Amino acid sequence: MEGIKIMIVDDSPAIHVIIEKAAITNGYEVCAHAKNGDEAVKLYELTRPDVITMDITMPVKDGLTASREILKQNPCAKILMLSAMGDEEIVKEARNIGITHFMKKPFKGVDIVNAINNMMSKQAGE
Amino acid sequence: MNSGFYLDDIDLVKMFIDEWTECLEGLEKEILKLEVHSDDIELLNDIFRRVHSIKGGSSFVGLSAITRLSHEIEFTLDAIRKRKASVDMELIDSLLQAVDFLNGYISLICDKLKEYDSSGRNGPIHIEFGDEQKEKLVLEDLKQALEKCEKNEKADIKTGEGAGQEEVEPDVLKTEEFKGKLAEEMKEQFILENIEYIERIENQLLIQLENNRDDKNVINEIFRSIHSIKGGIGIYLAIVPHQSPYYSTLKEFSEVVHSFESLLALVRDRGLTIDKRFIDLSYEVMDYLKIFMNTIASGECNTIPAAEILDKVDRFLSGLQSVANDNTESSAKPLMPESGKITGLQQKGNIMQSIRVSQDKLDKMMNMISELLIAKNTFMHIASKLNLEYNLPEMSKEVKEVGSYINRISDELQNAIMSIRMVKIKTIFQKMPRIVRDISQSTGKKMELIMAGEDTEIDKTIIEQISDPLVHLIRNAADHGIEAPEERLSKGKSETGRIVLKAYNKNKHVYIEIEDDGKGMDAEKLKKKAVEKGFITEMEAEKMSRNQLINLIFLPGFSTAKQVTEVSGRGVGMDIVKSNIEKINGNITIESVVDKGTKMIIQLPLTLAVSQGLAVEVSGETYIFPLEYIVETVKVSRNNIHKYNEKYFTYLRGDVIGVEWLSRIFRLEDKAAEQEVLNAVIISNGAEKYAIIVDKLKNEQEFVVKTLDGHLASIPGISGSTLLGNGRVVLIVNPADIIQLAQRRL
Numbered sequence: 001m002e003g004i005k006i007m008i009v010d011d012s013p014a015i016h017v018i019i020e021k022a023a024i025t026n027g028y029e030v031c032a033h034a035k036n037g038d039e040a041v042k043l044y045e046l047t048r049p050d051v052i053t054m055d056i057t058m059p060v061k062d063g064l065t066a067s068r069e070i071l072k073q074n075p076c077a078k079i080l081m082l083s084a085m086g087d088e089e090i091v092k093e094a095r096n097i098g099i100t101h102f103m104k105k106p107f108k109g110v111d112i113v114n115a116i117n118n119m120m121s122k123q124a125g126e
Numbered sequence: 127m128n129s130g131f132y133l134d135d136i137d138l139v140k141m142f143i144d145e146w147t148e149c150l151e152g153l154e155k156e157i158l159k160l161e162v163h164s165d166d167i168e169l170l171n172d173i174f175r176r177v178h179s180i181k182g183g184s185s186f187v188g189l190s191a192i193t194r195l196s197h198e199i200e201f202t203l204d205a206i207r208k209r210k211a212s213v214d215m216e217l218i219d220s221l222l223q224a225v226d227f228l229n230g231y232i233s234l235i236c237d238k239l240k241e242y243d244s245s246g247r248n249g250p251i252h253i254e255f256g257d258e259q260k261e262k263l264v265l266e267d268l269k270q271a272l273e274k275c276e277k278n279e280k281a282d283i284k285t286g287e288g289a290g291q292e293e294v295e296p297d298v299l300k301t302e303e304f305k306g307k308l309a310e311e312m313k314e315q316f317i318l319e320n321i322e323y324i325e326r327i328e329n330q331l332l333i334q335l336e337n338n339r340d341d342k343n344v345i346n347e348i349f350r351s352i353h354s355i356k357g358g359i360g361i362y363l364a365i366v367p368h369q370s371p372y373y374s375t376l377k378e379f380s381e382v383v384h385s386f387e388s389l390l391a392l393v394r395d396r397g398l399t400i401d402k403r404f405i406d407l408s409y410e411v412m413d414y415l416k417i418f419m420n421t422i423a424s425g426e427c428n429t430i431p432a433a434e435i436l437d438k439v440d441r442f443l444s445g446l447q448s449v450a451n452d453n454t455e456s457s458a459k460p461l462m463p464e465s466g467k468i469t470g471l472q473q474k475g476n477i478m479q480s481i482r483v484s485q486d487k488l489d490k491m492m493n494m495i496s497e498l499l500i501a502k503n504t505f506m507h508i509a510s511k512l513n514l515e516y517n518l519p520e521m522s523k524e525v526k527e528v529g530s531y532i533n534r535i536s537d538e539l540q541n542a543i544m545s546i547r548m549v550k551i552k553t554i555f556q557k558m559p560r561i562v563r564d565i566s567q568s569t570g571k572k573m574e575l576i577m578a579g580e581d582t583e584i585d586k587t588i589i590e591q592i593s594d595p596l597v598h599l600i601r602n603a604a605d606h607g608i609e610a611p612e613e614r615l616s617k618g619k620s621e622t623g624r625i626v627l628k629a630y631n632k633n634k635h636v637y638i639e640i641e642d643d644g645k646g647m648d649a650e651k652l653k654k655k656a657v658e659k660g661f662i663t664e665m666e667a668e669k670m671s672r673n674q675l676i677n678l679i680f681l682p683g684f685s686t687a688k689q690v691t692e693v694s695g696r697g698v699g700m701d702i703v704k705s706n707i708e709k710i711n712g713n714i715t716i717e718s719v720v721d722k723g724t725k726m727i728i729q730l731p732l733t734l735a736v737s738q739g740l741a742v743e744v745s746g747e748t749y750i751f752p753l754e755y756i757v758e759t760v761k762v763s764r765n766n767i768h769k770y771n772e773k774y775f776t777y778l779r780g781d782v783i784g785v786e787w788l789s790r791i792f793r794l795e796d797k798a799a800e801q802e803v804l805n806a807v808i809i810s811n812g813a814e815k816y817a818i819i820v821d822k823l824k825n826e827q828e829f830v831v832k833t834l835d836g837h838l839a840s841i842p843g844i845s846g847s848t849l850l851g852n853g854r855v856v857l858i859v860n861p862a863d864i865i866q867l868a869q870r871r872l
Contacts, residue, residue: 012179014141018186057178084182085193086200106185 007032007049009040011058022109037066142183149176164213211275220271323351328412339400349390378432385439496830505529548583565604572622579629585733595703607644641725647718649675677813680704708862715812743822745794748856755861757808786868787819809861
């Protein structure tokens, strides 16, 4: 599972640190850091990460809109959506646009790694 | 219940705290804005996002109290956002209270972390929130306010639905009546605007589209026009009374427009080809819209059958959707990929233009620059030594050149780093509207706060230090300065009091002025009180100037004893304000006219770390006077110094001015006693001047303030130390203290 490129999308730098730590110790590469949805869409095009961890509530452009635009660019983009308590409605909507992987905040670094492994092995199985 | 808990990942907590502080800054101001602009979705979203990210973050580090509190706030905000609740003052108050509480929690953690850092301990840290009971109250309050607002909103809807059948509640009626009037006024504008849009679509855009069915721009143009119509209806609907005959018709109308808009959006985004059916339908929709507008304009209340046209549009829409879904892959082209790319490239330069740096690092850099400054001064010292002691003028010149080169670089470096430390004064100004509002609420006085120069920049440490004094002064102005409305009217002033808070740069200083147009200070009353309380004797009082009398309020214990009201009785007296400002080499002066108002002027240095000073010699020791306090230096002849009542004074250009020897103040050996002409440094604390006699005036130079530690820090008259170019440590004099010491000496 080495060499997987991850893009972290979150407006909170602390979350970036948590995910990056976990990712690097597992041999993943963090290829892009985006602090809002707008940056995420642009950076996606430039860096083409394998997996995106996507926060929902962000300034400029929220995670749902950004995911929608990324999926438009590449319908096979793998997005792991990070939801918080109270985001249930948005999660529902996200399922409608084809996002299948979710993670509830708070999570541990291990959880993220497991989820990413899970997402990648599914692809391999397909 | 025990709310204590352990934090183990301290670094992570610190990062989150940084974020939260940023989130909380400005939150208050935005909530206040909400009171007026409760419909501003952007604003609501931003507030929501801030609270949401605090909630998210706190759950990571296990700060459940914060998660709980922010969740409740978020819940309330969500209800407002989804229009389940209307916004009233009570709700805003409870929201603010809850945010205050959140603020309290976070600063508590901050304090604990600082304590933890200085203790040098390792391992987890235990934090206990003691305000469990109070938190419950705050949350209860918030819930009740929300429930009330939810009920109000429901009542609104009910009366709307049951128009004409049920008795309407009187207070609702009032707003409905008001709405009705407003709606009449807006009607004409609303109709004119929409007819303009409709005619443009009908007579121009649709024809263009028929001629060139692939023209994306025309589709976009139609979409925009329809969107504007929809927006207009939304606004109009909000003000049309629910029982108005138009209301239901308008509702239908807005549904038609909305469906048509969705249809256009679909066509536009999917890049579908446009056929005749679509254009025909568009014409039909335009016809309907026109008939509708004419009916509204003529004032008839015929209902126009909207069902038919709505049905047509919807059928067309669902037809398109099913086609589109069948071949998503092929038709789901990205929306105008070219233009998307261009904006992407253009904006790329804007990403990551600022980075967050911890203040520790900046402080460290600043310290290093200070060292460089000292090293720089050494060059000059060596140069003169080479010339005078070793007689090597050539060498001296070279060293001097290198010295001035380094001088230039270090100057630039110093300026650059100082500019990094500069923060806009906005950060403290923005909490003032809330303070004034609170006081206005609790006292029933009317007042407005006008702020100017919020973008003025000043060193971060100074910002931190000036915050509390400024809050105190604003409170004073609002609470004691501004009179009650009746009193103001009887004095011939406007009912609403005005407080002006402004900041500006002048001569390497930052000035902050707080001006109110309230009752001002009565010098005579102050005099009486000061005598009564034994601060001064009656004899002294008679001799004091008006300015000196007003400055009496800075005496310790003078202002706090005033009638303490709920708001300004928070323990900081004017003496503390003054000493806090002086601690950062600032200065405060007061101008006040009875019944006209009071103006406080605070002078602050741009930065704390580096200052200009004058080096003087007393009894063989060198001391430095900060330049900010020096008015001038003069020579005074001994015969001109007179003794009266164990105190010395002299005449300086017609004024009487106190004289004291620095050697006497510091209890040093008095070497200048025999001199006939004495060197005096005239210093001022804003209100009073004093002549301080020294043995020798040396040079003016830049110096870096190093604070003294431990018991040395509290020595009166000394504010710190610095290193000279020759490596010697000298003390920096605190002129404000010196004036006090000189006055007290007998």
